[in-house]
Amino acid sequence: MNNHYPVVIIGGGQAGLAMSWHLTQKHIRHIVLERHQLAWAWRHQRWDNFCLVTPNWQCRLPGFPYDGSDPNGFMLRDDIVAYIERYARSFNAPLREGVTVEQVTQRGEGFQLRTSAGEFLADRVVVAVGNYHRPRFPEIAAQLPKHIAQVHSADYKSSRQLPEGEVLVVGSAQSGAQIAEDLHLDGRRVHLCVGSAPRVSRFYRGKDVVEWLEQMGHYRLTVDNHPLGEDARRKTNHYVTGRDGGRDIDLRAFALQGMQLYGRLLGYREGQLLTADDLQHNLDGADATSQKIKDSIDAWIAEQGIDAPAEARYQPLWQPEPGAKPIDLRNISAIIWAVGFHTDFSWIDAPxxxxxxxxxxxxxxxxxxxxxxxxxxxLWTWGSGRFEGVGEDAEWLAKHIAHHAARAEPAENEYVNDAR
Structure with a gap:
């Protein structure tokens, strides 16, 4: 087998496939190497009731916009996987599954890739593996009693995998808030450590908030023009849900229904977890972000002269008692760590x-x-890591590659599965 390619793409998710589609249109010979299987993260690092938080109509992979019957709905996990599978088949993506790229090094003017399937050579390499590489666990995890099951959010599937008893979720960003909701709806008694993650309303003044922001050009804002600049890449995602047709996640409402809320987790001592006295501040901050987004929509509606129904301002449904409170672990049977991932590009030997x-x-x-x-x-815009904008980024890179490539050999794509 000739393992020398003008372009090797590492990663078989939506980013790698979008890149493959654009290179295919330009007749640039390439291969996509996927460590596990097509759309692996969607298959194995999402819980059973997972769904998109952006409407289906925002699924705009190049050459393959959303093809279902519910553009304003929110695809479930298995629907997302099926959508990506159809996309790969639509242009016969040259995908090799079950190939782990162990190291990328410079070789002459190109690259050498050491993989579980042998050596590959490439003139260009596109790394399309995202930045969620290794589940993060805080140091405190090693200090906790052995009877408590500890699961990272990437490995959470449903409440049925957990032992009976009360469950603590640490982290209130997008995954943590949705997992807390999932457990709560399944009848589990939930404790949640709330951080500084912002929230956003699902619907406002007659539309999904995403539709308003799309009209306002919010998703076309580039990182160069963002008020935070490159710091925008470190922002925490707003929590909201597409579950059951979409709705707000209001942690105050959960508290009224029995969910126990705490501030940030600080440490462990004598059978208790210590928390910060910042729950009120964090809830107020999340509400303020939601209101700021609504205010920008109000300004847009007024500026454009749009006839939209009025909506009253949000009033907090619940207020926490002042002071920090510890979490007694005697009744906690499991902890879900929704505290993010480590980024690891150490296998790429390049400055x-x-x-x-x-x-x-x-x-x-x-x-x-x-x-x-x-x-x-x-990477460039809000949509760079999502279905909505990754295709535009891939098109940009394909143009750059086509302009600078040493050779671009036309070839028929073939699908090879090395996962067996």
Whole structure:
């Protein structure tokens, strides 16, 4: 087998496939190497009731917009996987599954890739593996009693995998808030450590908030023009849900229904978890962000002269008692750690990263010639790591590659499965 390609794409998710589609249109021979299987993260790192938080109509993979019957709905996990599978088949993506890329190094003007399937050579390499690489556990996890089951959010499937008893969720960003809701709706008694994650309303003044923001051009804002600049890449996602047709996640409402809320987790001592006295501050901050988004929509409606129904301002449904309160672990049978991931590009041997190991790039074009990144949050716009905008980023990189490639050999795509 000739394992020398003008372009090797690492990662078989929506980013890698979007890149493959654009290279296919330009007749640039390439291959997509996927460590596990197509759309693996969607298959295995999402819970049973997972669904998108963005409407289906925002699924705009290049050459393959959403093809279902519910554009204003929110695809469930298995529907997302099926959508990606149909996309790969639509252009016969040259995908090889079950191939782990162990190291990428410079070789001449190109690259050598050491993989579980042998050596590959490439003139260009596109790294499309996102930045959620290794589940993060805080140091405190190792100190906790052995009887407590500890599960990272990436491995959570449903309440049925957990022992009977009360469940603590640590982290209130998008995954943590939705998992807390999932457990709560399943009848579990839930404790939630609430951080500084913002929230957003699902619907406002007659439309999904996403539709308003789309009209306002919010999703076309680039990282260069964002008020936070590159710091936007470190922002926590707003919590909201597409479950049951979409709704707000209001933690205050959950508290009224019996969910126990706490501030940030600080430490462990003598059978108790210590928390910060910042629950009120964090809830108020999340509400303030939601209201700020609504205010911007109000201004847009007024500016455009749009006839939209009025809506009263949000009034907090519940207020916490002042002071920090500890979490007694005697009744806690399981902890879900929704505290994020470590980013790990250590397998790429190239001077392409900053002191924190994050890629140095401009719109996905690395500072190291011939190396590209795709699918990272805010690589260029809000949609860069999502179905909505990853295709535009892939198109940009494909143009760059076509302009600089040493050779671009036309070839028929073939699907090869090495996962068996």
């Amino acid at each position: 392409a990263f900053n002191a924190n190991g994050y890629p140095r790039h401009t719109r996905g074009v690395s500072v190291h010639p011939g190396l590209y990144f795709l699918g990272l949050p805010w």
